[in-house]
Amino acid sequence: MTAIIVLLGAPGSGKGTVAQHLVDNYEVLHFSTGNLLRDEVKKESDIGLKVKDVLSSGGLVSDDIVSELVEQKMKDSLEEVDAVILDGYPRTRTQAIKLDDMKSGALRSSIHVIELDVNEEEVVERISKRQVCSVCGKTYGYLDTVCSCGGKLIKRKDDEESVVRKRLEKYEEETLPISEYYSDRLIRVSGEGTRREVAQRVDEALRSLGIEKRR
Numbered sequence: 001m002t003a004i005i006v007l008l009g010a011p012g013s014g015k016g017t018v019a020q021h022l023v024d025n026y027e028v029l030h031f032s033t034g035n036l037l038r039d040e041v042k043k044e045s046d047i048g049l050k051v052k053d054v055l056s057s058g059g060l061v062s063d064d065i066v067s068e069l070v071e072q073k074m075k076d077s078l079e080e081v082d083a084v085i086l087d088g089y090p091r092t093r094t095q096a097i098k099l100d101d102m103k104s105g106a107l108r109s110s111i112h113v114i115e116l117d118v119n120e121e122e123v124v125e126r127i128s129k130r131q132v133c134s135v136c137g138k139t140y141g142y143l144d145t146v147c148s149c150g151g152k153l154i155k156r157k158d159d160e161e162s163v164v165r166k167r168l169e170k171y172e173e174e175t176l177p178i179s180e181y182y183s184d185r186l187i188r189v190s191g192e193g194t195r196r197e198v199a200q201r202v203d204e205a206l207r208s209l210g211i212e213k214r215r
């Protein structure tokens with residue numbers, strides 16, 4: 001049966017890079033809740049119309065709506081891939097329970113969680129060195145000056161140290177109940193070191209679940 005992998009990682013843990021590694025090397029689908037919701041809004045689907053105002057005011061979409069969307073998306077694609085990567089879902093314990101209950105609990109045994117572990121100081125250092133393109137939003141390190149699109153690189157206010165520490169604290173608070181809920185299905189992977197090192201650890205974790213690279 002197709003595995004369902006919940007990807008957890010604090011801001012700055014390199015979760016985006018890991019997700020990209022999975023998409024590039026494995027036969028997987030990557031469902032990022034943020035992107036899924038924005039797609040629905042664009043399509044003006046029933047769900048899209050329901051969440052449009054919530055999203056534009058920066059609010060959180062209800063557990064029921066997000067769970068319904070994830071279930072719908074998985075229904076069409078579950079048997080076609082080796083794994084579905086869930087990113088940004090579940091975000092609460094309630095959503096985690098809903099995920100376990102989908103298809104009358106038939107999915108439960110195929111759900112695994114990979115959590116990227118990074119030391120707070122390393123995250124603060126990574127993020128406070130980060131720059132983004134003022135035109136296209138692409139992320140760069142502190143040594144770069146211009147984006148490949150020609151746009152000027154700037155530091156985001158969100159990336160200042162005090163803001164980063166607050167975001168990490170909030171992430172911990174929100175995520176702890178989820179990692180606890182999944183304690184029997186949780187694989188911790190260190191997110192420290194180079195991209196290559198992290199990718200190798202993630203590969204090992206997937207291999208332990210019986211999922212091999214396809215390219």
Ligand SMILES: [Zn+2]
Nearest residue numbers: 133136147149
């Ligand atoms: Zn750019």
